[in-house]
Amino acid sequence: MENKAKFYFVSEAGADTKSSVVKVKRIQLLAQEESFLFPADKQTSAHHKQLFENPIVKNVVKSLKVRNKFRNVVLTLSKELENIYRDTEGNVVLHDEYLEEVTEQESNVNSESAGTFKRKTSSLIKDIVIEKFNGESINATVWINLFVQECDRVGIAQNKYAEVLRLFLEKSALDWYNVFIMQNSLLNWEAWNNAFIDTFSAQSWxxxxxxxxxxxxxxxxxxxxxxxxxxxxxxxxxxxxxxxxxxxxxxxxxxxxxxxxxxxxxxxxxxxxxxxxxxxxxx
The missing domain is CATH 1.10.1200 (Non-ribosomal Peptide Synthetase Peptidyl Carrier Protein; Chain A)
Structure with missing residues (x-):
């Protein structure tokens, strides 16, 4: 049977803080609901040589030129990758090391009524400490990173980030949101995050x-x-x-x-x- 897995890649600051490096953060077998986190010191290509040699992953790395951008990529696990990321019983590992399960209690936004979503998030977003983004006065990459950190801190699930984002935008940034939502799913935070950085990153000196x-x-x-x-x-x-x-x-x-x-x-x-x-x- 063909086995597929989803890998989460992100571009972050390198060891010297001046360069950027693409890391693989976690893995999820498509046949399972759980995802698993790679240890912080084993997320670079040095610990995933066979994975980073995959042609699709090579293209992903090339696309992640801007820091804090990320990609979720589905791959068919070759026999070699199976031996690296699964044990003989099908458990998720990194070679012989068992991984920590990511405990995200995320429910589908579509399964919630608007009223339920409003009640659940209103008690959380009031605790977010971040100034509104207007598209001009703040570095876009720094701001969106702070926004994600605040959402994580107060316990907002990733599939709700895009809905919450609207509440912290104003002026031209809010205009961008209202246009972007017409053709993009609120559930696809990857698309929102990357489009936000592409649109508002500084274009001048x-x-x-x-x-x-x-x-x-x-x-x-x-x-x-x-x-x-x-x-x-x-x-x-x-x-x-x-x-x-x-x-x-x-x-x-x-x-x-x-x-x-x-x-x-x-x-x-x-x-x-x-x-x-x-x-x-x-x-």
């Missing part, structure tokens, strides 16, 4: 220029540093901690830089504490 050139003139040093850090990460969320520290400090006047001992600043928290200690600078 404006955000990066503003973030890098943002300087301190007067007022609270801590407030300046927090805003500078946010702008930098919205422009490029792969920036290392050292780069963030350097960019924050070099945008300060020289007389303030001279009050900061570089050797004592070993992390971003040290820098923030020092700037808070220095207080405010008035013109």
């Amino acid at each position: 404006t955000d990066i220029t503003y973030a890098y050139n943002f300087k301190f003139y007067n007022g609270s040093l801590l407030e300046y540093a927090l805003k500078k850090k946010r702008l930098l990460l919205e422009a490029d969320d792969s920036l290392s901690i050292n780069t963030q520290i350097n960019m924050i400090v070099i945008s300060l006047p020289n007389f303030i830089q001279n009050k900061i001992d570089r050797k004592s600043i070993i992390n971003i928290e040290n820098l923030m504490a020092k700037l808070k200690q220095l207080g405010k600078i008035n013109e």
